[in-house]
Amino acid sequence: MTRGVSVIIPTYEAWPILYRTLCTVAHDCRELGEPWELIIVDNESGAEFRASVVAFANAHPEVRFIGRSGLGGKHFQPGAARNIGIDSSRYESLIFLDADCIPSADLIGAYRRWTDKQPDTVFVGHRVFVDTTDIDAAHVAEQRSVLAGLAPVGSASNYGSDIERRLPELLSLEAHPRAYDCMYACNMAVHRDCIGDLRFSSAFDGKWGYEDIELGYRLHLAGRSFRYLPEAFVFHQEGGSLSADEREAGRYDNFVIAGELIEGFVEYRRGIARLRSVPSRDLPCISE
Template identity: 30%
Template sequence: MSTVPTEVSPADAVIIPHYNDLPRLERCLHALRENDLGDTEIVVVDNNSPVSLDGIRRAFPEIRFLVEPQKGAAHARNRGVAETTAPRLFFIDADCVPAPDWLTVGRQIADQADLIGGRVDVFDETPSPRSGAEAFEAVFAFNFRRYIEVQGCSGAGNLLTRRDVFDKIGGFINGVSEDREWTMRAVARGYSLVYRDEFCVSHPSRQDWSALKAKWRRTTQEGYQLNGTDAPARLRWALRALAMPASAVVHTPKVISSNKLTSGGEVLRAVSTLFRLRCQRMVWMLRQASGGNI
């Protein structure tokens, strides 16, 4: 009696949300090709970009492309989980570059915790000298170790978890800092979250003040939602706002002593950007605390 073979589910799923950034998505996918892709399904979930993905689809026939019409990385990530079957879930952003051993390392450490976040190195896409934004990001951007070990949360640009954990916790929530909120929700439910330095991706630095300001405006908006909006929460937010300039003073030695900056000019531009950004955040946060918008 003959039997019909059953399809075996892959062990790993890589989920990549994307919107309107084809050059960086292509770079991400080329880097993934350098990994060991055996027993792995890769899904790019596009948020209905205004540009055609036909060319990149043809260049990467081994990768599945989906369209999620609801805007937001949260919706895209949730769709990616729903459309895959693997028990292990690797999350990475389209503008990130995974290390050649990213998947291999992830498989080796997967049993160490329920959620694992890794290192995110910063690189410049423009030639030297660095702008103030690039110098600032070289020192401060993507400190996943601090996020995880001090704040108890992680970004989803480099995150590994299991499908059963995701199913129990539920999906990402759009409109807040969805990766921070999701990992905090998991930790609150008793799931373990650890940092592993060897689990590594890279991310480009913001090139100028406009890009850096846009990033932190979004982060401030999302942080306010997580903080809460009742009167006591707004008071706490106002006090945090007033501490912003002082925090720039506290963090200036970190800039001066950083081995990631290569000249006195970079140090000066990074310090200037640090103070400019913290003062800008103070203004935004005070507006929020008073019930206004930023």
């Protein structure tokens, strides 16, 4: 496999948010001084969105756009999109970001260095929640301090809190009893040798949540380690394509699926202090 970086981003609508992320990723990858590519895999967005992404890709030779179709209205399939990105990628360092996650200035470089040093390790970072409304994409790409100066906001993706709810666990990840439970694919990186033939499960397609943690569980079973890189954080933008109600409804269904696929998952989640570690609705009996 060729040395270099492949950044994989699944998408569905919300072009202004994605545009800030794309501009920043492209800027930071150009600073690497080695081969790179940015792979955008879209889950059947509308024509206007796709035209915008295609125009961006046409203006940047290292950017590739892959448009999916025939999804039957199930547009929230980040795991399936990431799988396509993995299988289409050219380089050995795989960086996964969500469309609404702008990388910190050190993220791309840090993930590249560490996946090279420790190819059997899964690397994760945290999120800083900001409101990027009216923030210019080119300005953000050149000056990440524009975002660093913003006040944090309570995020729907973090159950209303303005502080990453996993942070206490991330800070002690090396001693964590289930480190894979902190693996969020919105901000993570692996060497291709680390992930091997493992992929995100299709069982979670169509609804929000847990496809990344379930993959993390299988990586754990395969003997992989997990490491937190504090410099590899993202600025999470508010206002994506998924509402809080849609997120919560999908979360319930996928939590049940995760409980069937991950040994001891439900019991563990019921016993930890992390904010909203289980869905708000009563869960059915799940074999643990």
